Amino acid sequence: MISLQDCRSRDGADTLAPLRHLFNLPEGMIYLDGNSLGALPSAVPHRVAQVVAEQWGRDLIGSWNTAGWFDLPRRVGDRIAPLIGAGAGEVVATDTTSVNLYKVLSAALNLVEQAEDEAGGARGTRGTRGTRGTRRTIVSERSNFPTDLYIAEALSRERGWNLRLIEPHEVHTSLGPEVGVLMLSHVNYRSGAMHDMAGITAAAHAAGVLVVWDLCHSAGAVPVELTQADADFAVGCGYKYLNGGPGAPAFAWVHPRHVARCWQPLAGWWSHARPFAFTPGYEPAMDITRYQCGTQPIISLSALDCALDVFTEADKLGGMPALRTKSLALTDLFIELVEAHCPGQFELVTPREHAQRGSQVCLTPTHSLPAGCAYAIVQALIARGIVGDFRAGDAQQPDILRFGFTPLYLSYENVAMAAQGLQEVLANEEYAQPRFNRKQAVT
Numbered sequence: 445m446i447s448l449q450d451c452r453s454r455d456g457a458d459t460l461a462p463l464r465h466l467f468n469l470p471e472g473m474i475y476l477d478g479n480s481l482g483a484l485p486s487a488v489p490h491r492v493a494q495v496v497a498e499q500w501g502r503d504l505i506g507s508w509n510t511a512g513w514f515d516l517p518r519r520v521g522d523r524i525a526p527l528i529g530a531g532a533g534e535v536v537a538t539d540t541t542s543v544n545l546y547k548v549l550s551a552a553l554n555l556v557e558q559a560e561d562e563a564g565g566a567r568g569t570r571g572t573r574g575t576r577g578t579r580r581t582i583v584s585e586r587s588n589f590p591t592d593l594y595i596a597e598a599l600s601r602e603r604g605w606n607l608r609l610i611e612p613h614e615v616h617t618s619l620g621p622e623v624g625v626l627m628l629s630h631v632n633y634r635s636g637a638m639h640d641m642a643g644i645t646a647a648a649h650a651a652g653v654l655v656v657w658d659l660c661h662s663a664g665a666v667p668v669e670l671t672q673a674d675a676d677f678a679v680g681c682g683y684k685y686l687n688g689g690p691g692a693p694a695f696a697w698v699h700p701r702h703v704a705r706c707w708q709p710l711a712g713w714w715s716h717a718r719p720f721a722f723t724p725g726y727e728p729a730m731d732i733t734r735y736q737c738g739t740q741p742i743i744s745l746s747a748l749d750c751a752l753d754v755f756t757e758a759d760k761l762g763g764m765p766a767l768r769t770k771s772l773a774l775t776d777l778f779i780e781l782v783e784a785h786c787p788g789q790f791e792l793v794t795p796r797e798h799a800q801r802g803s804q805v806c807l808t809p810t811h812s813l814p815a816g817c818a819y820a821i822v823q824a825l826i827a828r829g830i831v832g833d834f835r836a837g838d839a840q841q842p843d844i845l846r847f848g849f850t851p852l853y854l855s856y857e858n859v860a861m862a863a864q865g866l867q868e869v870l871a872n873e874e875y876a877q878p879r880f881n882r883k884q885a886v887t
């Protein structure tokens with residue numbers, strides 16, 4: 445069994461350990477929720493203060509030119525690109541994940557419909573079968589993040605498509621001739637399970653299906669190779685593993701082969717080829733800036749830009765491959781310690797296989813613990829300064845204790861202390877205390 449001393453030695457040998465000093469973390473807290481809201485990089489408060497006082501307060505409107513405000517979404521996109529295997533000029537940091545998903549999913553539907561129109565036109569059958577083509581189904585996972593499903597549902601209603609929800613093991617068999625678009629999260633927010641992006645994308649393309657990947661729980665956490673996987677579209681989050689702060693701008697990526705082929709529906713002036721010409725007619729930009737809409741939150745973009753400096757530092761220490769190695773070591777250690785200290789009390793929801801695991805570990809209580817205790821266990825841990833989170837289950841899915849392991853700022857000692865805290869919460873039956881019980885907490 446690995447001792448606390450062993451963990452401290454591993455920390456001593458951890459070449460990524462200096463990165464922790466680039467963050468402001470509350471004293472005594474073990475923060476295992478960086479998959480929901482990343483921690484604050486220490487340089488961000490000063491950067492934000494500077495943008496507010498100097499760029500806004502002093503230079504005012506001139507900052508659009510002198511501070512490069514207009515290009516900021518592109519420049520921040522260029523800094524995200526290497527983290528997701530995309531090229532320079534292919535990513536834009538803008539809007540929210542939900543809004544970006546609406547844009548790229550709409551574009552994917554446009555491409556499918558255009559391809560059918562073109563094929564129909566070539567066969568001389570255009571119009572003879574009405575306006576509906578044969579591929580009018582979006583496939584996604586039932587356990588995908590709800591906003592992704594809501595956006596897909598709304599868009600399906602608007603466009604006369606169907607949304608079909610499947611289980612993770614049904615992805616390959618779901619790709620029938622009626623399917624136009626497959627929309628998946630690379631790493632599942634609930635289970636921490638990771639899909640084989642290259643394998644699924646290849647299978648989808650072989651079946652004539654476009655793929656939209658959501659990278660919210662991947663970007664900055666696991667290596668992503670969009671270009672190598674030949675993906676079509678991707679979106680992702682700025683406030684999780686990229687540490688851009690609450691409501692940080694999200695990002696969008698479109699494969700260069702698609703980017704100029706169709707309009708996206710939120711065709712605001714920032715997506716225009718010449719926004720400052722102020723012409724009445726719309727003319728889309730030919731590159732990824734087509735996926736912007738209107739004026740962007742410069743202060744939030746600046747915070748995200750500054751937060752990405754952490755990854756510049758991480759690059760000097762081995763970059764994403766080194767971060768991935770440490771992330772797997774941290775999650776392996778947590779699994780090993782929980783199974784040793786809390787035998788039979790939890791079932792592991794996250795896959796054990798490295799190739800199928802994101803950067804989090806999810807547990808569900810077994811029947812050896814009182815029914816419905818997951819919420820109270822998480823609350824008891826938070827009271828001890830060990831911050832994970834709880835995700836309620838339903839008929840299809842169990843209640844989940846979710847622990848995110850950000851390799852940028854977590855140590856092996858943190859993992860050992862978290863597992864020990866969990867063991868003590870169970871041993872002392874802290875979850876039975878009324879203050880950690882949901883009903884009491886609400887009243």
Ligand SMILES: *Cc1c(COP(=O)(O)O)cnc(C)c1O
Pocket residue numbers: 540541542543588589591592629633658660661681694
């Ligand atoms: C966090 C997350 C989102 C968040 O979307 P917002 O528009 O930022 O609220 C969307 N999708 C997935 C898969 C997520 O994990």
